[in-house]
Amino acid sequence: MFAPLKMPWLTEPPADFRARVKRVADLENGHGSALAQLATHRLNSAQALSFTNVQQNLVKRGISLAPLSPFRLALLSSGTVDAVATALPAAGARHGVALEVVVAEFDQIIQTAFDDSSEIFAKRPDAVLVHFDHRWLGLDRFEPSADAARERVDHAIDRVVTVLRALADRTGQIIVSNLAVPPESLFGGLDASVAGTRKAQIAAFNLLLRVMAPECGALVLDIAAAAEQVGTATWFDPVVWGLYKMPFAAECVPLVADLIARQLGALRGRVRKCLVLDCDNTLWGGVIGDDGLAGINIGPGNAEGESFLAVQQMALEMKRRGVILAICSKNYDEIARGPFLEHPDMALRESDIAVFQANWADKPSNLEAIAASLDIGLDALVFLDDNSAERAQVRAALPMVAVPELPADPAYYPLYLTSAGYFEAVAYSQEDATRADSYLSNARRAEVKQQVRDLGEYLRALEMTLDVRAFDEPGRARIAQLINKSNQFNLTTRRYTEADVRSFERDPAALTLQARLQDKFSDFGMIGVVIARPHDSDPEAYDIDTWLMSCRVLGRRVEEGMLEALVTQVRNAGRRRLYAHYLPTDKNRMVREMFDTLGFELIAEQKNGGRSYRLNLDDIAPRQLPFATKGA
Amino acid sequence: MSDDEILAKLTEIIRDQLDEDDIVLNMSTLASSVEGWDSLAHVRVMIGVEEAFGIRFQTSEITSLKNVGELVALVRTKL
Structure with missing residues (x-):
């Protein structure tokens, strides 16, 4: 939900x-x-x-x-909104403004608006927000006569326009709230058709306000839409209205403050301009480098593919209103571009993307490259990525990039992204719509200046648990699946059947590892497999036959954790050395130097690009790894 | 939860809601005797108590409160 x-x-x-x-x-x-x-x-x-x-x-x-851009806001309300005033500075900082808020006395809208000596005007506010609800305007009761109802709505609009005109003479920008429809009904389903119901009166008022507000130079704060999205039965709380004259439930306060702050940020031009999208499991289901064009899940025909398609369609709609789209993916460029060029069910095409960054550099470096190449600030970026660790890394390195949290189910991604207010606007024109196109330059690649970043703190903050154990029956099917599916993070790409896996499991001479990873956001399940056998000629050594990992856990030092577990096993077996091999395929270039990174010594290079390594266990320096470990 | 534990948690909540770390409360404390606990702060305190304990008060329960001891007793009936 x-x-x-x-x-x-x-x-x-x-x-x-x-x-x-x-x-x-x-x-x-x-x-x-x-x-x-x-x-x-x-x-x-x-x-x-x-x-x-x-x-x-x-x-x-x-x-x-x-x-943060300084902003003085005066708040005039028919209810008690001090809690909103308290929540506003944090909401403002979230949207680029440093807010100073001054609240007029409770229920003194008219008196304040006409009082030149009011302290509100003495503060010279950058904007005045006038907030009221249906009760202040007399739209809180049924009117049996349709004519009288229309008259009442006209009277309410007159009252508001009077206030707005008075404010226009005395201050700068005016913002006026519209009305939420209270949840009680009188005729049930017929309410909207009967002119005198509260629902119909408020709907008529809101329509008129949309016309009148611009004439008075005022922006509309769309409280009605917010209440509708939240649910009016939750929005209105009769208890706090009765006790404190709070016009909405206390739980609504942070959201109301955020809605106001979005509008103030937009007035100051503090809006996001570019949506940066991850690829695997964000725009399609699966890993393009492992699963290939035919294996990824996108498009009509099944629920998951359709929810990813909905993410793409939302991104396209944003592009059509003028938001620039960019890609930031840990992949080979040509592999990541494949679906955009060739997959028939993709909604997004390469030509929709202004900057296409697919490489193995860290995401903060690529986001910097995207911003630089578009000549916009990092604070103009929104980054959508299903991977909680990537999100945490970007937030730690580049806090000015907006990075929405996302739930496990991609079906919710469009709701999360569109509800956060990143792309708030105070006006819209045809030029805005074509702006995204002006940035398009054939999905160019930007140059990455990769920096060395201290990732230790963010990795520790993930509270990861690495569970490494020998092959066993419960893990068997998944082990076989990983062995046959993993292409990119796979050192030798040897394929084995489930029966083969069972033989390794039962072979007392073999060392086997299955690794599972969990962090505070999610349980990744099994993400790594290692098989080692006694070395043919060196009686003190094991030879690594298979080493593979899921790309979902890249950059988390899982390979180091697995090596540590493997080394323990080798020692327990009374041996002192490990041999290892990198066998090149057209998909596993990313792990060409993995054993070098892990401290193995390169002992031979083959003509076909293969590399052989050796590690003396006595030479291993102890490592501080960011995991709690467990396992048998 | 004992009354002492409720009082301790209430003290924390009220310190948070008044942003004042050295407030000390006992069962007979009156809101009016605590600096900063005015009618606006009272709204924050009551909503903060509901938020922190995960409970909801009825209108009549809130309007009849006389001192901190009565608030402790009211919270106890909701847990």
């Missing part, structure tokens, strides 16, 4: 969030960036309050919050 109130596209805050936000006050510089980074989390009311207090103190001390 997708629950927009919980803003599931945001990450959980760290447990010590309040301590972290307080430490921002002690920084020498970079306060604005630090606040923006902390604001990428989903905050509860107490965390938002700490954030607000720290930010206010920094402003009082005259400290710049750049790169």
Whole structure:
């Protein structure tokens, strides 16, 4: 289920969030960036309050919050919205603005709007938000006569327009909320057809407001759409209305603050311009390098393929409104381009992509290359990737890139991406629609300047558990499947049947490993297989027959963890050396140097590109690995 | 949960909601005697208590509260 109130596209805050936000006050510089980074989390009311207090103190001390853009907002409401004011600075930092909020007295909209000496105007706000609900406008009751109902709606619009005109004379940008429809009905399904119901009156009001607001120079804050997406029975809470005159449920506060902040960010031009997409398991099901064109899951005919198609169609729609599309995938360029060029069921084509980055460099480096080649800021990028570790790495290295959290099921990806407000706009024109095309240059590749990044902290934060054990019966089928399916991270590409796997399992001379990986986001299941046999001529050694891994766990040091487990087994068997081989295929270039990286000594190179290695166990330096390990 | 444990957790919540780490509460504390616990903060506190304990109060329960001890007792009936 997708629950927009919980803003599931945001990450959980760290447990010590309040301590972290307080430490921002002690920084020498970079306060604005630090606040923006902390604001990428989903905050509860107490965390938002700490954030607000720290930010206010920094402003009082005259400290710049750049790169956040300063913004003073005045809030006029018919209800109690102080909780929203408290949540707004964090929401603002999430959308590029450093907000100072001043709240007019409760239910003093008209008095404030006409009062030149009001402290609201003295603060010279950059924008004034006028917020009210149906109760303030008298649209909270049934009117049996259709004519009288129309009159009542006209009267409500007049009242609002009067306020907007008064504000227009006294201040800059005005934002006005529209109305959510309360969940109670009078005629049931007929409500919308009877002019005098609340539902019909509010619908008529909202339509008129869409016409009148621009005439008064005001933007509309679409509370109605938000309440509809959340569900009006959840949105309205009669208890907090009765007790505190809060116009919506307390749970709505963070989302309302975020909606307002999106609009203010858009007013300041702080909007995202480019959607960067991962490929495997984001745009199609499966791994193109392993499964091939025929094996990936995309397109009509089955539920999973259709949900990936929906992700592509959403990306295409975004492109049609002017969002630039780019690809960032750990793959060989020609392999990743294959589906875009040749797969009949793909909605996205190579010509839709402005920058196509498929290589084995880390994703932060590629995102930097994409931004540089489009000549836009990193803060204009949104990055969609199914892989939680890649997301965490990008967030750690490039906190200014928006990276939505995603659930396991790709069917939800479009909802997550479109609900986060990354591409909020305050206006739309034909030029906007064609902007994406102006960036297209035949899916070019950008030059990657790869940096050495400290990945240790982000890997530790994943709380990974690596479970390595010898082959056994429960693992047998999956082991055989991996042996026959893995192409890219496969050192020798030897294929064995399930019966062969059973023989290894029962052969006391063979060393076998099956590795499973879990992290705090997901359980990857079995992701690695190793088979070693006693060496033919060196009685103190084993020879690695098979070593393969799933590409889903690249960059997590799993190969080092597997080596460690293998070395333990070799030692337990009373031997001291390991021999290994890289046998080249047209798909496994990425692991050509794996044994070098793991500290093996290259002892021979064959004409066909094959490489042979040896490792003396006594020469191994101990490693600090980012896993909890278990296994038998 | 014992009353002492509820009081300890309430103290944490109220410290968080008032962003004031040295507040000390006992059963007879009145909101009006705690600095910063005004009517606006009271809304935050009550909503924060609901959020932290995962409970919901009824209108009449909230309007009849006299002191922290009564809030502890009310929370106890909801757990």
